[in-house]
Amino acid sequence: MLMNYSRTIMSLSPSATLQLSAKAKELKKSGRDIVSLSAGQPDFPTPAPIAEAGIDAIREGKTGYTASTGIPELKEAVARNYSARRNIEWKAENVVVSNGAKHGLVNLIRSAINPGDRVLLPKPYWVSYPEMVKASGGIPVYPKESINPEEIVTAAYQGAVGLLLNYPSNPSGCVPSEDEMKGIADAIADTDMWVISDDIYEDLVYTEGGTPHILDYRPELKERTAVVSGVSKTYSMTGWRIGYSLANTEWSKLSGVLQAHSTSNPCSISQWAALAAVEGKAESEKNEMHNSFRKRRDLMCSLLLDEKDLQFKRPEGAFYVFSRLTADTELDTESFCSELLEEEGLAVIPGSAFGAEGYIRLSFAASDDDIREGVKRLRRFLHRRYFA
Numbered sequence: 001m002l003m004n005y006s007r008t009i010m011s012l013s014p015s016a017t018l019q020l021s022a023k024a025k026e027l028k029k030s031g032r033d034i035v036s037l038s039a040g041q042p043d044f045p046t047p048a049p050i051a052e053a054g055i056d057a058i059r060e061g062k063t064g065y066t067a068s069t070g071i072p073e074l075k076e077a078v079a080r081n082y083s084a085r086r087n088i089e090w091k092a093e094n095v096v097v098s099n100g101a102k103h104g105l106v107n108l109i110r111s112a113i114n115p116g117d118r119v120l121l122p123k124p125y126w127v128s129y130p131e132m133v134k135a136s137g138g139i140p141v142y143p144k145e146s147i148n149p150e151e152i153v154t155a156a157y158q159g160a161v162g163l164l165l166n167y168p169s170n171p172s173g174c175v176p177s178e179d180e181m182k183g184i185a186d187a188i189a190d191t192d193m194w195v196i197s198d199d200i201y202e203d204l205v206y207t208e209g210g211t212p213h214i215l216d217y218r219p220e221l222k223e224r225t226a227v228v229s230g231v232s233k234t235y236s237m238t239g240w241r242i243g244y245s246l247a248n249t250e251w252s253k254l255s256g257v258l259q260a261h262s263t264s265n266p267c268s269i270s271q272w273a274a275l276a277a278v279e280g281k282a283e284s285e286k287n288e289m290h291n292s293f294r295k296r297r298d299l300m301c302s303l304l305l306d307e308k309d310l311q312f313k314r315p316e317g318a319f320y321v322f323s324r325l326t327a328d329t330e331l332d333t334e335s336f337c338s339e340l341l342e343e344e345g346l347a348v349i350p351g352s353a354f355g356a357e358g359y360i361r362l363s364f365a366a367s368d369d370d371i372r373e374g375v376k377r378l379r380r381f382l383h384r385r386y387f388a
C-alpha cells in the first residue's frame with residue numbers, strides 16, 4: 001500500500017549540523033583519524049554539584065511525572081533569575097520548562113502561528129528556525145540585508161507577524177552594539193510583531209557588559225516577547241535536555257497545553273539537576289568553562305588570522321567562528337565540507353545550513369590540540385584546492 005505522508009513534514013530538511021556530526025562520528029568509529037570542529041556543545045563534563053543533584057533526585061525517588069510545565073521550584077527559580085536579569089517582573093506562571101531550548105522554541109512558535117503566517121528570520125539564522133516555522137504551517141521570510149530597523153518595519157508592512165532574534169548568534173557569535181539593539185527594539189515597538197528572543201548563549205559572551213537585549217530598551221515589549229534559554233550550553237548539560245521559556249501568561253499557557261499533549265513533562269531528574277544550576281550551585285565551574293572558551297576563541301582566531309582565503313569577524317559570544325571563504329565566490333559549501341571531511345578528516349559545518357552560502361562554521365568547543373590540528377588541516381586543504 002502506498003502511504004500518503006505529511007507534505008509539510010516531507011518538505012523539511014534534515015538538520016545539517018546533526019547530520020555532519022553524525023557522519024564524523026561514524027568515520028571516527030570506523031578507525032579514521034577525525035578532528036571535529038563541528039560541535040554545538042561544550043566538551044566539558046556537567047559540573048559535579050549539578051550531576052549530584054540529579055543523582056540525589058534518583059535516590060530520593062523523584063522519578064515520576066511532574067507538572068507538565070515543570071516542577072514549581074525550577075519555574076520559580078527561573079522567574080526570579082530572569083526578573084532580576086532583565087529588571088522585569090515574571091512569575092512562575094510565565095515559565096514553561098521544556099525538553100531543551102529547542103523544544104521551548106517549537107512550543108512557542110506553534111502556539112503563535114496560523115497557516116500562512118510570515119515570520120522574519122534574520123540571516124545567518126540558526127539551522128532549525130526555518131524548519132520550525134514551516135512545520136508549524138508558517139512561511140519563513142528573510143531580510144534583504146542584515147537585520148536593521150528598516151528591514152523590520154518593511155517586513156511588518158509586508159505582513160510578517162513575528163520575528164526571531166538570537167544573540168549571541170549561532171552561527172556567527174555576533175553580539176549587536178547597544179545602539180543597534182536599541183534601533184531594533186524601537187522598530188519592533190512600531191510594529192505589532194511578536195518576538196522570540198533565543199538567548200541560549202547569553203552567558204557565553206566575551207565582551208564587557210553582556211549582550212544588549214530588546215527588553216532592556218523597550219520593557220513594554222514583554223507583552224509580546226518570549227525569551228528562551230536553558231542550561232544546555234552554559235552548564236554543559238546538552239544531554240539532560242532542559243530549556244525554559246518566559247512569555248506572557250496566555251502564550252505560556254498555550255505552550256504548556258501543547259507540551260502536555262506531546263511530551264507530558266521534561267525529565268524529572270534533569271529538572272532537579274537544572275535547579276541546582278539555576279540556583280547557582282556551579283558558578284565557579286561555569287566561570288572556568290567560560291574562561292576556557294574565551295582562550296580557545298583567541299587561539300582559533302589567532303591561528304586563522306593570516307589565512308588570506310578566510311574572512312571573519314572575531315566572535316564576541318557563543319563558541320563559533322563563522323568565516324567567509326574568499327577564494328571561491330561560486331562555492332557550494334556543502335560539497336566543500338564533505339570533501340574536507342573525506343580528504344582531511346576535518347568536520348566543519350557548511351554555511352548553507354544557516355542561509356549563508358560561501359561561509360563555514362568552525363566550533364571552538366574543542367580542545368586546544370584539536371583546534372590547532374583542525375586549523376592545520378583546513379589550511380592544507382585550502383592550499384591544495386586553490387593553489388595546487
Ligand SMILES: Cc1ncc(COP(=O)(O)O)c(C=O)c1O
Nearest residue numbers: 040100101102126170230232243
Ligand atoms: C541558537 C540555538 N538555539 C537553541 C538551541 C537548542 O538548545 P537545547 O540543546 O537546549 O535544545 C541551540 C543548540 O544548538 C542553538 O544553537
